[in-house]
Structures are given as C-alpha cells and as structure tokens.
Amino acid sequence: MKTHTVGVIMNGVTGRMGTNQHLVRSVLAIRRQGGVRVGADLAIVPEPILVGRNADKLHELCARHGVEKCSTDLDNVLGDPAYPVYFDALSTNLRVACVRKAIAAGKHVYCEKPTATSTDEALLLYREAAAAGVKHGVVQDKLWLPGLVKLKSLLDAGFFGRILAVRGEFGYWVFDGFRQTCQRPSWNYRKEEGGSLMLDMFCHWRYVIDNLFGPIGSLVARGSIDVPRRVDERGREFDCTADDSAYGIFALDDGVTIQFNSSWCTRVRRDDLLVLQVDGTEGSAVAGLRECHVQHDSFTPKPVWDPDVEQPINFYANWEKMPNNRAFDNAFKVQWELFLAHVALDAPFRWNLLEGAKGVQLAELGLQSWRERRWVDVPPLA
C-alpha cells in the first residue's frame, strides 16, 4: 500500500464544530484509519497544520489531539508548497478574504457554508477559483446523513413513483438561558454577528433540495423572532435580533411543492430533529437524521373521517423502518474523503463553490421574500 500525503491548512477549527467534525472526526479519523483508500494500492493521508489567531488555543488543541503543527501566520503558511489544500471554518464574515488569498496562492480550497455573506461575493469566489484552475468544494454534510442517504436510495430506486409533495421540519427547543442554560451559541440569535436561522438553514435546504428533488423555481418565506430575549454564555441577558424560526414554501421547476419549517422554539413530537416527508404516487417516506420509515402504497391504510369514534388506525404502525444494511460513516468525514480523492486523483466532486453560492442565494432570496411579502423566482447562477 502506497500512501500519498496531502498537506491541509485548517483555518478556524478551534470552535466546537470545527474541532469535533472537521479536525477530530474527519481529518484525524482519516489519518487513524490509514488514509483514504483510492484503488487497491493507494491511500491518501491528510497532514494538517492548524491556523488561527490565538496561539494558546492552537497549542492546546494540538497537544490534546496530537497534531504537530500550527501557526498564527496564515500568509506564511499559504506560501508553503507543502500544503496544497486550504480549509476554511472561520465565521462567515471573515471567510471571503481568506479564501481569496488561498486561491491566489494556488491552493485547492474547501470551506464551510455559507461561503459568503452575499450571493455576489459567493459567486466571486467561484469565479476566481475557476479562473485559477484550483479545485474547490463546500461542506454539504447533510447529504451524507444516514437518514438522507437512505432517502436518496429510495429516490434512485424509483420507490415513490411520481413525487407529489415534500414536507420538511427542522428544529428543537433551545432554552432561553433563564431557567436552563441555552444549548446553542448566543451569536446565533444576534443578526449583527451573523445569526439568523433562515440564513443558516436555507443554505442547507438548497443543496438538500437540489440534490434530492431537483431545481427550485421560486419560493415564499417568512421568519420570526419568537423569543426576543435570551441569556448568553456568561449569564448576561441580551436582545435577540435574528430570526429563530423560518418558514418556507418552495416550488420546484417541475411544480412539486416543498414546505419547510425551521425553528429553535418548538418542542419536538416527531421522529427526529430533522424530518423530511416525501409523498409519491407509489409510496411515502419519512427520513430523519439516521432512520427512514417507508409506507408503500400496498400497505397504506384507508382512513375515513369520523371523529365520533376513537381513531381505529394507529398512524405510526403501517410504516416500515429501513434496515442498516451498511455502516454509515460520519457525514463530514465522507465528504472530506471525497474531496481528498478529488484533489489527489481528480475524482468527480460536484459540491463546489458554485453549489455553495446557490445556498447563499437561496438564503438571500428568502430574506427578500420575507421583506417584500411575495413569491420570488430563483434565477440561474453563473
């Protein structure tokens, strides 16, 4: 087995998501397993260098996880040919400048979403990367959630017949911090710091919908600040300025309607924190993060409206849970492996900066629809 080492600059992975998902469970996990196998004889091994502004934090992170190198001097590291890949998990408002530098330095770039704070900037990144001839990718982790992978397999198999409609529900109860501490970072609830549930989730829903169900033609959206006051990590009260619930109705090009709500102010009575119900002529499915239940037309009950009697049908009963016929790896890691193979061997990888720009676009259009109180069309990008 030959190994091919690929140096990866990891910028901004001292946060919870960056550390857990990208560093520990993706890059380091790939190293632990001996790299990404590509073909019978070759494994690609990522070699990370951590970059950030706080040297103490970086050293502590390195020590804790056995990473050898770190630096606070991004420009210097970008100049080092030992690192052909640049990964960016900075907060969104800092991302564009750094990614542009990396592209300019000839690095292949992989980055978190949203790729930018505006569609124009997001497109700019795409165009510069394309012009520079570097490879590029954007994190679209939800595509590799086991539940969505199972749903995709149903779609590929034609399980649904013709798709009629899709309904998505995302969210859970995030405590406001008064009685119980809040389980999310406080900046999520401050627009001025990049918070906004619509901004956050519409980037996700764009690639989920595009990849599973097809192109979106138009949408109407509405957001709301349901909980106007919260307590932050240090126990201080603050005013919430960013929407914590977001409603969208998406009309696909082929006419299918997708209704999607997202909320941090809802108590969950459904299968999972994210649930997608797909109804088709031949059957339906309800996918969560890890599980997926199906009801084929052949075992669909026939309810009759009669509220005088107790409902004789248990509506959870006629659904079959799909088995785990294969192991599911961490969703972030799966995409990292695909990107590394793309970089090293030119394997196909379609989740690039153009796709990332589409996510920013959908969020932007959602905010516009909310503001203008009307449906807005989704123009093609590029």
Next chain:
Amino acid sequence: MKTHTVGVIMNGVTGRMGTNQHLVRSVLAIRRQGGVRVGADLAIVPEPILVGRNADKLHELCARHGVEKCSTDLDNVLGDPAYPVYFDALSTNLRVACVRKAIAAGKHVYCEKPTATSTDEALLLYREAAAAGVKHGVVQDKLWLPGLVKLKSLLDAGFFGRILAVRGEFGYWVFDGFRQTCQRPSWNYRKEEGGSLMLDMFCHWRYVIDNLFGPIGSLVARGSIDVPRRVDERGREFDCTADDSAYGIFALDDGVTIQFNSSWCTRVRRDDLLVLQVDGTEGSAVAGLRECHVQHDSFTPKPVWDPDVEQPINFYANWEKMPNNRAFDNAFKVQWELFLAHVALDAPFRWNLLEGAKGVQLAELGLQSWRERRWVDVPPLA
C-alpha cells in the same frame, strides 16, 4: 319536566354527512335523549321535516330512521308556521337561494359551511338575516372536537405562557380509484362542482384560528392538483380540476405565525388526521381530533445536535396524554343543542352568518394569494 317542541326543516340531508351527522347523530339523538335540557324543568325537542328533490330517497330515509314527515315542496313547508327553524345542508351553489327564501319567510336559519361561493353573497345572507331579525347560525363543528376542546382548555388556563407559533397538518391518503376505490366523493376533485381543498378547509381554519388563537392579519397560500386523474363512484375516469393539497401561512394580528397544510395526497405519520401543534414559552401541545398531548417546559428535553450518534431522546416519550375527565358528545350535536337553546331561550350563540362569511372570505383570499403569488391582508368584515 316540561317539553317545548321546535319544528325544524332539514333541507339536503340525504347525503352522507347530512344524514349521519345532522339528522341521526344530532337531531334524532337529541330527540332520543328527551330533548335539550335548558334549566331544571324544560327540555327543547326538535321535530324534523325532511325536504329534498328526490321523494324516494326522502321516504326511504324517513322509514329507516323513524322520521314522520318529509316534502319535496320547500316553498310550501317554509309557509308552515309549525317549523320556525330552517336547516340547510345543500351543496354550496344551491345554498344561497334557499337560505334567502327561508329568511324571507321569517325562519331562523342554521346552515352548513361554506355559506356561499363568494364573500359578497355570504355577507348578503348575514345582512338579510340581521335585517329580518331572525336568529342564524353556521356549522363550525371542529370547535367541539374533543381534541380541540382540550386544547381550548389549555389556552384558557394559560398553559402555554406566551404563544410562539402554531402548526397545523390536515389530511390523509385518498386513493385515486384505480387500484382501490376512492373514499371521498368525486365532486371534491372537480372545481366546476364546488370542489377545492382550499375552499373546503380554509372555511374551517378561519373559525378554528379565530376562536383558538385570535384574528388573522394576512396570509399567503398555494394549492396544487397533485393527483390529476381519478376514478369516480361509477368507475369512470375523470380529470381532476380542483386542488387536492393546500398550503397556507397565516400571520395573526399579534404577529404569531400559523403554518397549515392540508392534503388528500399524503400518507399520515402523525397522531391523527388533523393535528395542531402549539408552542408557547411555558409549554407545547399537539392536539388531534380526540386526544391532546402536552409537554410542559419542566419536562422538555434538551436535545443537542449530534448526528454521529443514534438519537438518545425518544421524542414521543416526554409528552403526556390529557385524560378524559368528562364525556365528549358528538361535535355536531353539541352545536345543534346550543343553536336550539339560542332559538328557544335566546341563549348566547356567536357562530352566526357573519362568522360563516369570514370563512368564505379566508378561502377567497387564499385563492387570490395563490393566483397573485403574494401575501394578502384580511380586511375586517361588516
């Protein structure tokens, strides 16, 4: 115990709903129990005469249920002072003319919804009834469904704290008639015969929302013909011209968002055919037709987003089913009893023709929003 007999003209009760809910389970059930008790010593007993166009059907219905009188001559019956109440369950396009005749004849009128096919006509009925000084009411049965009564008791008790958002889901899978017979009448799917799920359900959602959550300020709606071809009662294929799914987002005057979908093309994976979830600062509830589950803030779980592990929380577990601390009567019958007491004793009854017109208005505005692809405001009626 004294009894006071009230003659009731029942027009158009040969259909399934009319026969089952209004004749058998309401009027005849009230007779069987000895009338509506009002005060310690008095019972009001309705005395029905059935009116319709098909004498055979009427006689058969009378025979089957032990009703003594029927007639095919509405004008004649309206002239009979023995019948001070006129009830109308005709198809909507026939209703206005008959109700107007009844009002002109000085009858108290009670009728099914939608009261008319346009807001203007619905308002006309209200104004004529008010001018004539007769009493009037419109069927709003869902208000007395046990599940919604339980939900109302939570609202009255302040269980929710401040209400944050409401989500409604209605519908079930109505077979298209090809493989399995369709369990609804085929006219539901033909616009030219009054079909339209939005028209049908928005009339209901108007009074449900008004009575439970407060006045609606604006809405955006979209309908769809998901299943374009069905097989009717006689086995003939036909083209569906009426929407069989309808999506609405309602913004209440106080800013609360209510998202409501209705569909005859969805396979049900929830508690019941109709489900209303209410989220509030202090607790949430999910009400179905008969049951209502609550989750108070004190036993709300705190989920953390971590799709790498199997979800440790069962999201159906921390919900408590409200007990049946009292018996619940048929929802239609409850409203009939209230209307009869209103007629006989002037007991309060707020579900009148003006309220009925509001339902028609919401359906009309929903269709307009769909057509014009924008939010529309709900102007006050009067």
Next chain:
Amino acid sequence: MKTHTVGVIMNGVTGRMGTNQHLVRSVLAIRRQGGVRVGADLAIVPEPILVGRNADKLHELCARHGVEKCSTDLDNVLGDPAYPVYFDALSTNLRVACVRKAIAAGKHVYCEKPTATSTDEALLLYREAAAAGVKHGVVQDKLWLPGLVKLKSLLDAGFFGRILAVRGEFGYWVFDGFRQTCQRPSWNYRKEEGGSLMLDMFCHWRYVIDNLFGPIGSLVARGSIDVPRRVDERGREFDCTADDSAYGIFALDDGVTIQFNSSWCTRVRRDDLLVLQVDGTEGSAVAGLRECHVQHDSFTPKPVWDPDVEQPINFYANWEKMPNNRAFDNAFKVQWELFLAHVALDAPFRWNLLEGAKGVQLAELGLQSWRERRWVDVPPLA
C-alpha cells in the same frame, strides 16, 4: 490558567461519610479536575491535610488516596498559616470545642451538621465566627441532590401556582442485625452517643424546608423507638435508646402544612428513600434523590370514589419524569466548590453557621414538642 492553592485542614474524615463524600468525592475530586474554575483564568485547588487521633488510620487513608500530609496534633496544624480553612466532620459532641479553636486561630470554618448538640452552643459558634470575621459554612448537601435541584427549578419557574401542601417521607428498612447485619452504624441507635433519627433528620429538614418552601412557624413532633434491641458491628446485642422513627407536622409562616415522617423501620414502597410531594393549584411534583415526576393540572385525572369496581386509573401513569437536561455533580462536592469560591473570592454563600444553628434549633424544638405533647413555635434566631 492560573491556580490558587488553598490549604484545608480535614478533621475527622476517617469515617465512611467523611472519607467518601468529603475527602474522595469532594476535595480529591476537585483536585483531579484541576480545581474549581472561577472566571476564565483562575482555578482554586484545595490542598488537604488530614487530622485525627489515630495515626495508623490517617496514614492508611493518606496512602490509599494519595494524600501527602496528616497529623494527630490539631493545635499545631491550626497554627500553620498554610492552611486557612478548617473542616470538621467529627462526631457532634466533639465538634464545638474544635471549631471554636479553629475560629480562634483565624481559620475559615466549614463543618458537618449538626453543628452542636444545643441551639445555644450552635449560636455561640456563629457569633464567634462572625466576631472573628472568618468565613463559615455548614454542610447542607441535600440541597444539591439532583431530585431536589429539579424540584427547586419547578418552584422557581412557578410550576405549582400556589403551593397547598407538602408531604415528605424518608427512610428504609435497617436490619436489626439478628438475621442480617445492620447497614448503619450502631451509635445511631444510642442516645448517649448522639443517636436519634429526629436529631439527625430535623437538621436536614430545616434547611430543605427553609430553602424550598419558606420559614417554619411552628411544629408538632413525635418520635418512637420501634426496634428496641439490635446487634452492633461486633456482633453484640444492645438496647436501643434513641428514636428510630420521627413524625413531624410543620406549619409554615404562610399557613402551608408540611407533613414529614422519617423511619429506619419501614419497608419502602415509593419512588426513593427520600420522597417529597408538593401539591399546588397548578400542578404537583414528587421528587426523590435523583428523579422528579410532575403532574400538571392539565393532565390530572379525575377519580371518582367507587370501590365496587377495580380502579380504572393507574395512578403512576399520569406523571412525567423530568429529563436530565444537565449533568449533576456530587451534592457534597458542589457545596465544597461554592465554599472554596466563597473563601477565595468572596462569592456569595448563604449556608453558614447561623443556618446550621437553625437546624439544631428545629431538632431541639422537635424533641421539646414530643416531650410536652404540644405544638411549639419556632422563634427567630439571631
């Protein structure tokens, strides 16, 4: 991260409770975790020296748990400025003299309950500590039991509406040593050695009631020696001279009644060894040591007295178990951390020697009520 070391004299921790709860699970556990975090950059690390009369036992304890220092010469250690904190877990009759010495030596004192064998002496300790300007605290561990923390959160959130009544049950079956060995120390059952369930538990109930429900106005109490003869640790029979069951009815200043029984002669058929039921206008809760079940008014069943039929209601069913939305640390350790922060940084700490004296007072008044067969009032201490 800077660390600030605080020397702690631990007197009398060779017993089971002293070793397990105070040394191992509190002080040493705090050391293992790197100290008590106070603010972003500082951790307070306790440095124990064990004091006792039996040098062998002390050395063995040090060796077993990796403690470096011990001494049999209390006076000498009290003279050492390296140890600003004195902790006392001696048997009650030895406590007062030692704590007074520690106060005189200018130490901050923290001690087990009961702080003294009489209210007068307990108050003396408080007054001397206050006059000396040292910081002081008394162990009130039950306040940090997860079940009681959950109950407190309900009280703070106003879950109960107005509180109507409280019932407490404590105890379990302590074998008498004849057929099975006794699972408690034999001195518990000898008055002359400080035994008495009322003495022991009323000290606890005082702070539990004060902190959760408010000030006690008066009480009536009765104790009993239910099992008059037991077998001790060495297999010798002895006469029990101390009460092993104690009944109290407490009337709060605001009129609420709290009925509390404690017994070492009862077989447990309830949720836990200690159970507190709180009934309020809006809901009830039953808290044990770790769990807490709630029943809100909205899902309270409506029983009807009809002993002819089997009870149709399962009275354990309509209760919801509160989730563990956060991790719960050892109750003793939590209070140790608060006391150390109080010593080092003047953080608020209200569980002091005055509060400890109140516990002794309640036990004393309980014994008086039992003797005089009447209700006694609880005068304010100061």
Next chain:
Amino acid sequence: MKTHTVGVIMNGVTGRMGTNQHLVRSVLAIRRQGGVRVGADLAIVPEPILVGRNADKLHELCARHGVEKCSTDLDNVLGDPAYPVYFDALSTNLRVACVRKAIAAGKHVYCEKPTATSTDEALLLYREAAAAGVKHGVVQDKLWLPGLVKLKSLLDAGFFGRILAVRGEFGYWVFDGFRQTCQRPSWNYRKEEGGSLMLDMFCHWRYVIDNLFGPIGSLVARGSIDVPRRVDERGREFDCTADDSAYGIFALDDGVTIQFNSSWCTRVRRDDLLVLQVDGTEGSAVAGLRECHVQHDSFTPKPVWDPDVEQPINFYANWEKMPNNRAFDNAFKVQWELFLAHVALDAPFRWNLLEGAKGVQLAELGLQSWRERRWVDVPPLA
C-alpha cells in the same frame, strides 16, 4: 328453603350513596339473590319501604328499581309492625331525631355515620337503644373493602410479627369547578352544611383503626382549607368554610404510631385513593381499596444511602400482590347481610351505636386538638 321476610324502612335513600350503595347494591341485591342465607334452610329477605319528603322522587325511585312501597309519612310507617327495621341515611343534622323516634317505636335501627353531630348525642342514641332493648348497627363499610379484608387476614395470621407503625393516606384531586367541574357535592366544602374532611374521615378512621390495630390512646390533628373558593353544582362561586385536608397522628394504647393524612387537594401518586401501610418486625403490607401488596422480611431489600449513583433498587419490585382467592362482595351489602342475620337470628354484630359514637368522638377530639394545638387523650365511652 324457607324464607323469612324482614320489613325495612329506608329513610333518606334518594341521594347518590343511599340509592346506589344501600338500596340498589345492598337491599335489592340481597332480594335478587334470594335473601341472606342463614344455615342450610333459611333465607332472610328484606322488604323495603322508602321514606322521604319528596313524593315525586320516591315514586320515581320506586318505579326505576321496582320497589313497591314508599311513603312521606314517617310516623305512620314507624307505627306499622310489618317493618321491624329502621334504616337512616338522612343528612347528619336530621338523623338523631328520626333515629330516636324509631327506637321509641321499638324498631331495630341501622344507620349511616356520623350517627350524630356531637358525641353526647351519639351516646344518647346508644343508651336509648340499649334501654329499649332494640338491636342497632352503624355503617362501617370500609371494613369490608377487599383491600382491608386482605390486610385483616394478614393481621389475623400474624404476618407482621410485632407491628411497628402504620401510615395512612387518603384522598385525591377534587377539581375546584373553575376549569373542570367539581366531582364532589359542594356541601362538603361548607362547614355550615356539615362539611369538613376531618369530621367525615375521622369517623371512618376510628373504626378502621379500632378493628385492625387496637384502641387509640391519644391524637394530635390539624386541618386546613387549602382551596378557599370553589364553584358549585349550579355554576356559582362560593367560599369554602370547611377543611379539605386533615392531618392526624394517632398513638395507640400499646404505643404504636399511626400517621394519617386525608386530602381533597392532592394529586395521587400511590397505589390507590386510600392506602394503608403497615410495618412490622416480620413484614410489611400496603393495602388499597381492593389490592394489598406484601413484603416479607425474607424478601426485603437492603438499601444503602448513596445518592451519587442512580438508585439500583426498584422499590416497587419486591412487593407481592395478594391473590383474589375468593370473591369479594360489595362492602355495604356484606354489612347489611350481617345486620339482617343479627336482627333475625341474634348473630353477633359488634358494629353498633356505641361504636358509631366512638367515630363521632374521634372527629370531635380531632377538631379540639386542632383548635388547642396539643395532643388530646381519648377517654373511654360508656
């Protein structure tokens, strides 16, 4: 089989308890089964005549249940030698006068509890009956509840060894009528109409304790009006003037302590509406209305206090439910059969007017203890 008919005057059985328990489920049920079998060849058949003030109600009751005779003229009926037995279920304040008349008329008397509103009057009834040489009895139905019969069988079998202590809990949540209708009569909550939970229940607890555990030496009691305002049967608000919760500690002559609480303001988390726990040296039992669970010393778990870990013992698990090795008849009917056999054949019957007076006495002493805030002794009656 010979039958011996005994005429029974039933006065005041138009109320719920009187009709259901005494008339239908006792006297008429005994008639339906062919009388009370006494010996191999004889059956005693009660022949009721209903007496009351409202002729309409009496006739309706007779018609509904096939009773032949009724009368509004008590004096006249008392003069009829065909009726040797007088039964009284009037409200308490009317009872004494009527029972005295019946005694004066030479009738055997059987009556509901409380037999009078004061101990003196209750004793007077006893003395007059004794002087007149008539037979007499008082309803003490709870003694024949299946759960208490099972408990009695354990006591008789010596299951408990020496009894150590007893704890009783009675009650349930009675809604106040604001949100949900109240499930008890409103007079229960008005002292001026005879309401008082202490008055009601202490009459019961007297015979329960006397018969199961032995004579009461002294007691301390406290009552409370927990819910001060309720809504009555006709929807009118009223002030509650009678205690709705009552706490008692009873010391038996042999030193055993019995703690008993009763409340209409508690949400039930225990086996049943009434629960009696008996702890003895050899075992314990928890009896409800119909079931009884036992824990023998041999399968008593040995708990250790360690709140750091989740409780490893399920405290509901080591209890065995006693089987229904025989059928249990209605408790009221069983006592009726014993009284009829007593009247007809002089069979022993110890639940007489003296025992009834003891119940009144305990209630009176309870109220005195509450008022005077002290233990009171229970003097012998005679």
